[in-house]
Amino acid sequence: MSLQGYQRWLDTCNSGLKVQHLYHQLRIGSTPCGFIQPWLFQRLRRDFPSIFQVEQGDEQIESLALSDKLDTADKRSSALAGVLQELREDGALTGWRSESYPLLTSFHAEPLALVERAAAVHLGIKAYGVHVNGYVRGPSGIELWVATRSKNKPTWPGRLDHIVAGGQPHGLSPQENVIKECEEEASIPRELAQLAVPAGAVSYCSEQAEGLKRDVLFCYDLELPQDFVPEPQDGEVESFQRLPLKEVADTVARTDEFKDNCNLVIISFLVRHGFLKPELPGYLGIVSGLLSGDCS
């Protein structure tokens, strides 16, 4: 057994680490909080001089700082909302979701602003999510519930996914979010959902067309009863299937069927439950690679 098929996902999901230094830092005061592509940097400095100021950055790439006059989270949120709305009207920002993400330097810090979720990657800000490995312990070992995403979903249509996963919106705790998403995505009742066990996190930094996706995903393990069957509820999931862990592991290692970041959370499950063993060359690279992104 080789770990190469797993390592591939760590590399894919951390493509941004190699190019991060080519991006312009976004700062609030002296605090770096995001990364911006050159075209957007030029656009923002040119069109919004009262909101952004250019500063000398590290490694000779200029930084973009929010104006010092925007000295509260509310003022920053409102200024950024105006900017993003203009970008949206131009078509430079697509996939608008009308959902607020907090602009954070670390998870428990006070939000520096709230911004539309669709702009998180453009601004290269940190984003958080919850992913649930829903599993059953059967006589022949662990089986994992796997979702197939609806073919109509704008992102990752038709790809395999966790039974439940979701971005972490402002104002909800991770556990509350797990319970909400369990209900919405798989009709898992609250009494069951609240048994989900937080089991750590994975972090990564991937480069996408729009910018850097800098995510921390809280990993939950939810043991489900043998007779429980999840049901799609909100139209985001086409179907659910229950697969032996070995088959899920092979799918991760050998195919691109799972949505990219799900692979990391499944690998975390495989590590924590002893499916991957220290005897395998590359084991420690997998263990540490699951936290390649800024995990704070």
Next chain:
Amino acid sequence: MSLQGYQRWLDTCNSGLKVQHLYHQLRIGSTPCGFIQPWLFQRLRRDFPSIFQVEQGDEQIESLALSDKLDTADKRSSALAGVLQELREDGALTGWRSESYPLLTSFHAEPLALVERAAAVHLGIKAYGVHVNGYVRGPSGIELWVATRSKNKPTWPGRLDHIVAGGQPHGLSPQENVIKECEEEASIPRELAQLAVPAGAVSYCSEQAEGLKRDVLFCYDLELPQDFVPEPQDGEVESFQRLPLKEVADTVARTDEFKDNCNLVIISFLVRHGFLKPELPGYLGIVSGLLSGDCS
């Protein structure tokens, strides 16, 4: 609940990260593989010029490289054995254990040499170990078996320890090592020991009087039957006790009773089993901090 009491152990066990740049690199060829304190650097360059050569290092601190003439692992092992023997006779190297540790740049790499275990910290080379959280799932939750180290042990006498833990010697796989140590330290039979589940690793770099302790510990979880009672066998353990996980957690958070590195492996257990929750400020610092050392 605050995570400060846990974070303290991450800081303690990673005291070496802040001072590492003040050490002289030890190199074999162009490969950095250890760190040496200034007194030892001066001693080795002066007394063993045919074995070590001084090279320009990073950050203006000279490096010490093994002579190019020592072009096989056997030659390097033999040369280093002679050097360490002289240091031992001087009293500069104490705690000789007559146990070979491989000099590795990563766990699955070919050993560059074998060296006496007692010199691992003096040379600042990476060392590996296995730690086993032996637990019981009872009606009132998880209980952990905890050892009290013998008062006669040269290292950490009288401190609390895992039910089973040990350094990873050359020529044994981590699982074989777990099985061997289970038998030797706690009289756990092979049939039971081989059920230990590998669940990841912790890594750290602590500064000790003798140098840098750069360890990677493979973490195992071993669920034990309700009626199993471990028994001290090799005189290294004074007694065993079974404690509710909450009590163990409090002991980690509030006292110095556990041997330093055991705290990290217990914290890993607390994270993986959902005893620590993402809602607690500092959670992600704990999760990522468990891999602060070079985990390869």
